[in-house]
Amino acid sequence: MGLQRETSERLPLKKVVTNLSLNSIINLSSFNLLPRHRSLLEKGLSFVPTPHFNKFGWIKDLNLFARRLALHLFMEKKKEREAKNLGVSSEDYVHLENLLALLDECPPDSANFSKKFKQKTKFTPSFSDFSNLEVFVNLVTSEIESIRNKDLQWESNLSQAEQLALNELQDVRNIVIKQSDKGGNLVIMDRDDYVAMCMVHLNDNDGYRKLRCDPTQLFTKDLQTLLTQGVQLNLISDDNYKFLLPKYPTIPTLYCLPKTHKSLASPPGRPIVSGNNSLTEHISEFVDCYLRPLVLDTPSYIRDTQHVLQKLSEIHVLPGDILVSLDVVS
Structure with a gap:
């Protein structure tokens, strides 16, 4: 009943909104976002409520x-x-x-x-x-x-209304809350819409292929063979071997960040694969540690946007020159 008496701040579905400020809360779901929910979400996904004494x-x-x-x-x-x-x-x-x-x-x-x-x-x-x-x-x-x-007298960092909002959001199972791909915005989507956004990538047969079985065990044997050779050639130590070959690797997880800067009606997603505790997590760190100094010395290396602007300021563009940019997909 309390939800019905308060003013809803829900953004109508499929409605295109302009002039979004940074760190906005974009509600693309059917969930009624009330002031108490907004007050809580504005604290950000890294906010931690005051823990209870344990x-x-x-x-x-x-x-x-x-x-x-x-x-x-x-x-x-x-x-x-x-x-x-x-x-x-x-x-x-x-x-x-x-x-x-x-x-x-x-x-x-x-x-x-x-x-x-x-x-x-x-x-x-x-x-x-x-x-x-x-x-x-x-x-x-x-x-x-x-x-x-x-x-103990604990001073909570949440108001009563925000604590109520936290309990309510924890009970809602049909929405997904994600950081936007750019702009630092918080995006609320219906779970079905979020899954559909992710499946757009996974259904792309040019970028992805469905496997008949889990290849983790096969890849583990290949990595074990490679690391064994490294130990025999004195390229790595026994301690390195144990660190680089995880005993119980997990399958990496794919998730998407909504690109609300491109569309609010039906935002595309940026796919990200989380490799935490995966088979290649540690070996990737090892390879990166050796390759990073070499990458920094390559003529094509660009650190960030400011580095691009610095490079462009050093280039004299002549009449008739064409500047080209490209993007990589999947």
């Missing part, structure tokens, strides 16, 4: 923080012991490490690459080895354990 979460975060400190102290002590055994100071030991890397014909940069692409250690030093750290963790843990929810 005793387990606080203690977990405390121990993760303490672990980072313990690892740092552990490595410092390890270097001090190695420096003492070699009869050099801690400062000189750092330079000695670089010299040893050069003697192994492994420049420091390459050594950093090798250290970067390896799995994070699961080792946790005992806090009892560092008395101050152990006392700190025990005291803070005791304070957290003594906190009672009724003693």
